[in-house]
Amino acid sequence: MxxxxxxxxxxxxxxxxxxxxxxxxxxxxxxxxxxSNSRDGVHSHGLNRFPVFVQYVKDGLVHPDAEPALLEKNxxxxxxxxxxxxGMYNATACMQRAIELAQANGIGCVAIQNTNHWMxxxxxxxxxxNAGCIGICFTNAIAGMPAWGGAEPVLGNNPLVIAVPRAEGxxxxxxxxxxFSYGKMQEHELKQEQLPVAGGYDDNGELTTDPVVIxxxxxxxxxxxxxxxxxxxxLDVLLVALSGGRSTAQITADxxxxxxxxxxxxxxxxxxxxxxxxxxxxxTKGSTPATRGGRISYPGENTLRKRxxxxxxxxxxxxxxxxxxxxx
Numbered sequence: 001m002x003x004x005x006x007x008x009x010x011x012x013x014x015x016x017x018x019x020x021x022x023x024x025x026x027x028x029x030x031x032x033x034x035x036s037n038s039r040d041g042v043h044s045h046g047l048n049r050f051p052v053f054v055q056y057v058k059d060g061l062v063h064p065d066a067e068p069a070l071l072e073k074n075x076x077x078x079x080x081x082x083x084x085x086x087g088m089y090n091a092t093a094c095m096q097r098a099i100e101l102a103q104a105n106g107i108g109c110v111a112i113q114n115t116n117h118w119m120x121x122x123x124x125x126x127x128x129x130n131a132g133c134i135g136i137c138f139t140n141a142i143a144g145m146p147a148w149g150g151a152e153p154v155l156g157n158n159p160l161v162i163a164v165p166r167a168e169g170x171x172x173x174x175x176x177x178x179x180f181s182y183g184k185m186q187e188h189e190l191k192q193e194q195l196p197v198a199g200g201y202d203d204n205g206e207l208t209t210d211p212v213v214i215x216x217x218x219x220x221x222x223x224x225x226x227x228x229x230x231x232x233x234x235l236d237v238l239l240v241a242l243s244g245g246r247s248t249a250q251i252t253a254d255x256x257x258x259x260x261x262x263x264x265x266x267x268x269x270x271x272x273x274x275x276x277x278x279x280x281x282x283x284t285k286g287s288t289p290a291t292r293g294g295r296i297s298y299p300g301e302n303t304l305r306k307r308x309x310x311x312x313x314x315x316x317x318x319x320x321x322x323x324x325x326x327x328x
Contacts, residue, residue, distance in 0.1 A: 003314030004322070010035035013050060016328045020057050022064040026089050033088045037120045039315045041306035044183020045119040047317050048190070050325055053117075061258040062086055062116050068093050071244075076101050076108050079243055082115025084259060091118040091137075092127065095264045099131045102266035111263045113245025117141075122174030122303070124264060125163030129170035134267040135163040140236045140248050142257040145178050145220045148229035151205065153218040155232040156248040157181060158239075163300075166277060172300035177232035178220035185211035185220075190318060239263055 013031035022030065034053075038046030056062045066085030070078060078097065082090040094110040101108025118124065118139060128135025141156030157176040164171040180188075180199040188195055188211045198207035200214035200221045207221065214220055222228030240247050245261030285296045310316065 001316050002319050002322070003310075003316050006035055006039050006310065006315050009038060009047065009315050009317065012325055016050075016054060016325065017064075019328070020054065020064055022086070026064070026086065029092060030086055030088050033092075033119060033123055035315070037123070038317060039307055039310040040120075040303045041310075041316075042120045042122070042183075042303075043316070043318065044181060044187055047321055047325065048186060049119060049183065051321065051328075053119075054328065056116070056256075056258065059256075061256060068112065068115070071113075076105050077242070078108075078110045080110060080112040082112050084114055084116060087116035087118040087260075088123070090115045091124050091262060091264070094262070095124040095127050095135065095137065095266065098135075098264045098266040099128060099133050099268075102133050102268035103131075106269065107265070107267050109242075109263065109265045111239070111242035111245075111261070113243040113261050114259050115245075115262055116258055116260065118262065120174065121159040121161040122163075122172050122300075125161040125172045125174060126170060128266050129163040129165040129172065131266075132165050132268065134165070134269075134272070135161065136265040136267075137161045137263060138235050138239065139262040140239050140246075140251065140260055143248055143252040144182055144218045145222050145229070145232060146201075147233070148222065148226040151219075153220075153252075154249070155222070155229060156236060156251070157220065158232045158235040158248070160231075160235065164277070165272065167274065169304050170300055171277075171281075171298055172303065174299070175223070177222055177228050177235070179223055179228075180211075180214075180220070182215060182220070185215050189215065 010031050013034045014027050017027035034046050034050055063084045066083040068080050068082050068090045071081050072079040094112050098108040098110045124137050125135045138160045140158050143153040144157050145155040147154050157178040159176045162173045195209040198209055201219040202208040202213050236248050239261040242263055243261045246259050281298050
């Protein structure tokens, strides 16, 4: 791993996207999101994911110039289609629309069908929090987990994001329904490391810490066992109900992850009782660490820490993938 300046990473992404016929502003936005994800330590949905995204564009699964469009309006709930455009662009537009609805009415919800992978879901939680709104968003995905009691993958990891604005640093929970996202497992695989705890099942149905085995057989472990399995399924149900878009089953049938469904919710309230929130954080962070020298952090705190480090020292990148992007 090496460190490079953020601006250099962002410019490299932008150059490739322009070559793929992305409009100027869209190329800049997508490049910024890819670079920001790596800057914040989410390498799996930054540089490491970029070659996959480029291939999807070349395969015609992501349309560089597609615009999201309104399909239906029902009060403060809107349904959009992504027209198979870039997932980061569509997600940014949908969360912005949800924010506008919330700032005018207290709440806004935008569900979108026929869109693409949004990369790091937390991006849109940060977007809402930066606008002074609570943000909630979730997406479905290609099957990568078995249902509880099952032996084959039928559930997506269907990430869920909840963000709360805070002057001292936003609280942003960004989690997959699997113990480790597939991107995080890829990071361990690239480093030739085992997972710190069991992350899925091997081919014999035994729990394993081997990311290579799990990435191959798509038998990731749901968070909370049966609870994560149930939550993953319910999120998929909600997405289809709200957007009329494709389910995990339909996405999986195509064997490539595109045309997914997503939902973006923003809540706006002038007084979010900041003092009470600080009481919660103080109480939680004031508990005794389980290990000597350990640290208890709130969701989003480590992201801010890594962001600051990257801004001071440069963004940490995988040398081989960085070299690959530079030759595109």
